[in-house]
Amino acid sequence: MRIADLYSRRSEQNTHGRAVISFEFFPPKTDAGFRALFHTIEDLKQLDPGFVSVTMGAGGSTRGKTVDLVIRIQRELGITTMAHLPCVGFRRDDIRDILRQLEAGGVDNVLALGGDPPKDAVNFERPADGFTYASELTEFIRSESELSIGGACYPEVHPRASSAEEDLRNLVTKVEAGANFLITQLFFDNAKYFGFVDRARAAGIDLPIVPGIMPIATAAGVRRMLDLGGGELPPELDAELAEVASDDEATRQLGVRWATMQCRELLEHGVPGIHFYTLNKSPSTREIFENLSER
Numbered sequence: 001m002r003i004a005d006l007y008s009r010r011s012e013q014n015t016h017g018r019a020v021i022s023f024e025f026f027p028p029k030t031d032a033g034f035r036a037l038f039h040t041i042e043d044l045k046q047l048d049p050g051f052v053s054v055t056m057g058a059g060g061s062t063r064g065k066t067v068d069l070v071i072r073i074q075r076e077l078g079i080t081t082m083a084h085l086p087c088v089g090f091r092r093d094d095i096r097d098i099l100r101q102l103e104a105g106g107v108d109n110v111l112a113l114g115g116d117p118p119k120d121a122v123n124f125e126r127p128a129d130g131f132t133y134a135s136e137l138t139e140f141i142r143s144e145s146e147l148s149i150g151g152a153c154y155p156e157v158h159p160r161a162s163s164a165e166e167d168l169r170n171l172v173t174k175v176e177a178g179a180n181f182l183i184t185q186l187f188f189d190n191a192k193y194f195g196f197v198d199r200a201r202a203a204g205i206d207l208p209i210v211p212g213i214m215p216i217a218t219a220a221g222v223r224r225m226l227d228l229g230g231g232e233l234p235p236e237l238d239a240e241l242a243e244v245a246s247d248d249e250a251t252r253q254l255g256v257r258w259a260t261m262q263c264r265e266l267l268e269h270g271v272p273g274i275h276f277y278t279l280n281k282s283p284s285t286r287e288i289f290e291n292l293s294e295r
């Protein structure tokens with residue numbers, strides 16, 4: 001199933017109103033981790049996701065695992081899947097191979113990403129025939145396949161962009177290159193998302209812009225992710241996190257409460273979907289759904 005069609009065919013039959021719910025996972029390092037992840041996905045399947053996605057480490061570190069996982073989830077669990085695909089470290093032929101493997105495995109969707117150069121790389125250079133920007137990768141995928149293509153976007157501006165205006169111009173280029181839908185970097189202040197959607201619409205982008213929501217698991221983890229991908233904690237959440245920092249369960253509960261509040265407002269505004277950064281765990285996401293169904 002093409003994800004672009006899921007967003008355009010949102011119907012009353014969907015158990016989450018008109019929103020397409022999706023879950024993001026990363027490939028575990030060990031076999032035991034794989035088995036545990038399958039249980040997590042089976043558990044979350046009961047929440048009727050429109051699709052699930054699997055990240056791919058920049059530089060291709062998880063290439064085989066990501067491709068195997070999306071194909072297996074789709075075949076064995078019957079859920080539509082999407083493989084993440086970063087530019088970093090891949091040659092054109094590598095990308096072509098991956099696209100062929102996905103197509104042969106029945107996967108219809110790919111998230112075309114820039115990726116980040118490896119942390120320890122001093123003068124990182126892309127392979128001679130590789131891609132630098134997600135828009136170039138998107139154009140290539142579009143020319144090579146019929147896959148439905150997602151792209152990333154940043155309500156609080158990508159950290160390497162020189163300005164919000166430049167970031168938005170680059171996003172327009174990515175859309176023109178053939179992206180079918182956009183998923184946001186995680187954010188904790190819905191006003192930032194709503195403002196970004198307004199700016200994107202004014203710039204002529206009319207694709208679904210799907211909010212990415214992460215239930216906070218640990219204070220250190222969320223700060224690290226915001227450092228890498230950009231964005232800030234609202235002062236109120238920052239203060240509450242500091243108060244519970246030494247208590248893992250209290251931190252998790254705060255994460256569930258905050259994400260529930262965000263989701264409730266986003267759904268009321270008729271967002272096309274919600275993409276959950278699950279961190280490969282199901283309890284927090286499950287609790288958010290239970291909270292939402294209580295309203």
Ligand code: FAD
Pocket residue numbers: 054055056057058084085086111112113114115116132133134135151152153158159160161162166167168170171173174183184185186212229
């Ligand atoms: P791009 O669209 O290429 O943008 C990167 C930067 O370059 C931006 O500042 C942009 O403004 C600028 N730019 C774009 N085009 C041009 C141009 N033509 N000229 C000059 N500047 C330009 N990373 C992974 O490695 N693996 C994953 O699985 C993964 N999954 C993700 C999922 C989501 C939903 C999101 C939001 C991010 C994910 N990332 C992942 C992180 C992402 O790869 C990084 O944030 C990366 O730094 C940027 O990716 P991008 O696709 O936005 O890149």
